[in-house]
Amino acid sequence: MIKLVEIYLITNNNGLEAVEFYKDAFGAKVITCTTFGEAMENVPDNMKNYLLNASLDINGIRIQISDNGNEHPYIVGTNMTACVQVDNVEDAKNIFSKLSLDAQAINMEITETPWSPAYGIVVDKFGMTWQINTDIPGFVSENVKF
Template identity: 40%
Template sequence: MSIKMMPYLILDGNGAEAVAFYVKALGAEVMALQTFGGMPQSPDQPVPDEAKDRVANAQLSIGGAEFMLSDNYPGMAYQLGDQVSVCIITNSKEDSEALFNALADEGTIHMAFQETFWSPGYGIVTDKFGVNFQISTEA
């Protein structure tokens, strides 16, 4: 199994400002940045205007170390102290799902493991110790 782990920061609508700050303060290189408005749209669930400019996902690199960040979606609960999760990325949907299921044991599932437009298998879970994980499979 190929596996990567990296920090994932969740912000409350100021993701673009945070990206610019980390570029200036830490010399971060922006490897990718997508807004909610730039994602494929579903007619059944249109993105509200107040979400379109929020960061859906940004990938940054600092001296070879990578981290990601996004804004929370408007209306989703946001509590200080929950801004960091651990993102685990594998190259196998089966491995990702096994990790997700293992972490979900006695934990809380926030997004069921499922196919998304960016990943063949992705889910969000808080383990029984209160640590937030995003499990993803490389496309």
């Protein structure tokens, strides 16, 4: 079952600044805020202070923010996605499969990650980017490490 659909903002490696900006602009509460250096081992020095993920609550509405990192070019227009939070793996895979029909791109096959038992990114046939994330409180992968 879908738990939540939220906005996911991808910043040009200035995510920590964006967190403070949106916190002030919207009166948001910062739920989580983690840098690459805090979450991963063997991070290049220039990426340690990049934002891996932040979650903000704006009067009951949640937005996520992360930095682009150095892997992909930062392109305005592709820096906002919808993130569908699902409460079980079967539903996540089913939604991902349906969105993948005639997809323009599958940026990441749905797979286990350190934070989710099933996470994937697809650009659907209309050019909309969707992140599908199985959100199970307390989940930590024993199989996948950063």
